[in-house]
Amino acid sequence: MLNAPEGSDGASAEGVPFVQLVGPDGRRTEGAQDAAYRDRTAHLGTEELRTMYRDMVLTRRFDDESTALQRQGELGLYPQGRGQEAAQVGSARALRPQDFVFPSYREHGVLQVRGVDPVDRLRIYRGTEHGGWDPADHRVHLNTLVLGSQTLHATGYALGLQRDGLVGTGDPERDTAVVTYFGDGASSQGDVSEALVFAAVNNAPVVFFCQNNQWAISEPTSRQTRVPLYKRGEGFGIPGVRVDGNDVLASYAVMTEALERAYAGGGPTFVEAYTYRMGAHTTSDDPTRYRERAEEEEWALRDPIDRLAALLRAEDRWDDDWAAGVAADAETLAERLRADVRSIEDPPSVSMFDHVYATPQAQVETERAWFTTYQDETAEAAR
Numbered sequence: 001m002l003n004a005p006e007g008s009d010g011a012s013a014e015g016v017p018f019v020q021l022v023g024p025d026g027r028r029t030e031g032a033q034d035a036a037y038r039d040r041t042a043h044l045g046t047e048e049l050r051t052m053y054r055d056m057v058l059t060r061r062f063d064d065e066s067t068a069l070q071r072q073g074e075l076g077l078y079p080q081g082r083g084q085e086a087a088q089v090g091s092a093r094a095l096r097p098q099d100f101v102f103p104s105y106r107e108h109g110v111l112q113v114r115g116v117d118p119v120d121r122l123r124i125y126r127g128t129e130h131g132g133w134d135p136a137d138h139r140v141h142l143n144t145l146v147l148g149s150q151t152l153h154a155t156g157y158a159l160g161l162q163r164d165g166l167v168g169t170g171d172p173e174r175d176t177a178v179v180t181y182f183g184d185g186a187s188s189q190g191d192v193s194e195a196l197v198f199a200a201v202n203n204a205p206v207v208f209f210c211q212n213n214q215w216a217i218s219e220p221t222s223r224q225t226r227v228p229l230y231k232r233g234e235g236f237g238i239p240g241v242r243v244d245g246n247d248v249l250a251s252y253a254v255m256t257e258a259l260e261r262a263y264a265g266g267g268p269t270f271v272e273a274y275t276y277r278m279g280a281h282t283t284s285d286d287p288t289r290y291r292e293r294a295e296e297e298e299w300a301l302r303d304p305i306d307r308l309a310a311l312l313r314a315e316d317r318w319d320d321d322w323a324a325g326v327a328a329d330a331e332t333l334a335e336r337l338r339a340d341v342r343s344i345e346d347p348p349s350v351s352m353f354d355h356v357y358a359t360p361q362a363q364v365e366t367e368r369a370w371f372t373t374y375q376d377e378t379a380e381a382a383r
Helices: 033-037 044-069 085-093 108-113 149-164 190-202 229-236 248-263 293-300 304-314 322-341 349-353 360-382
Strands: 100-102 177-184 205-211 238-242 269-274
Touching: 044 085, 044 108, 044 304, 044 322, 085 205, 085 269, 085 304, 085 322, 100 149, 149 177, 149 190, 149 205, 190 205, 190 229, 190 238, 190 269, 205 229, 205 248, 205 304, 229 238, 229 269, 238 248, 248 269, 248 304, 248 322, 349 360
Parallel strands: 100 177, 177 205, 205 269, 238 269
Antiparallel strands: none
16 A cells, blocks of 8 residues: 555554554543643543544535535535644644634634634635634634645744744743644645744744645655655654644644754744545545545544544543543534535625735725726626
8 A cells, every 4th residue: 555554553654653642432541742742631531532532523514515515516616625633633732822823724623612613614615705704712713724834934923923022931921832733745845844944943932733635636755755754854854753643632742842853942842743635635536546445444443533442442531421421522513514505695806906915005005996896887788
């Protein structure tokens, strides 16, 4: 197989060590090399673990329903995230409220944790808005469709925080970090290399969170790099770590370490979350044309939601009534998506001129006036 799943011995398929705290069977690992990371999750009790599980279940239901809406013609496109819930939810749960996130376009679990309304997440795929939410409300930038460019935006924002004195103060309510999410394919883009250069030489408080889901559309990771992706950071002077991205606790622990480094003024970190895209790249993609069913089935045995459920059961933290409530919440979410997405109205055509620049601009205003006149004349001629 081109992209085999991780093993249960704290190493990914090609033998590269990674941080793993819960194995595919739902049992906590005991590797000595991960003891420090294990300590970072010791405070997580039943309520915290159940919250992570709920986030992951709702994220997957959102994913399934959004895919169905696209198939029904209600969305123009949708990028599936099935299988990457643990990497996203675990890392996002480690963030402080003041931290800022720069996503790509597949971070549905991160948006779930940061409280972005599910309907707002789909407005861009409905084709009615370029964004969908106010980044200031959730400390999450809008989805970025240009591969890798968000890493530069994140680095610039982190440099601003640094110069505003919001790093290294020792005050947990003041120190702030930035996290940017991108994929293994985007890691080959020039923007990512430039961002790593600027972040490293300026000691920027930014975490580069690369979700290696094994496939950059139809290109396997083996066609993206000759070394494990987390080692790319080392070439820029940035510490890197590979984590089992299907392990929500390991993803949480690794992110807490990276954030602490950023808060204290220690600079950037490169995290590679070794995971798998169980669905298609987008709803216009057919993964059966480039990967084997056996590979998908083997990775399905390492499903991140099943893994956390197994842990909760093994540690007597599972409750059937609570689980039924989570399932009911997921169905309520799906019902709301079906109703509210279909009710989104097309914006006025003239609104295309509203947010071209942050402030009024003469050429745009001239074009707006021409377009308004054109619309009025066309409507009059049609009467």
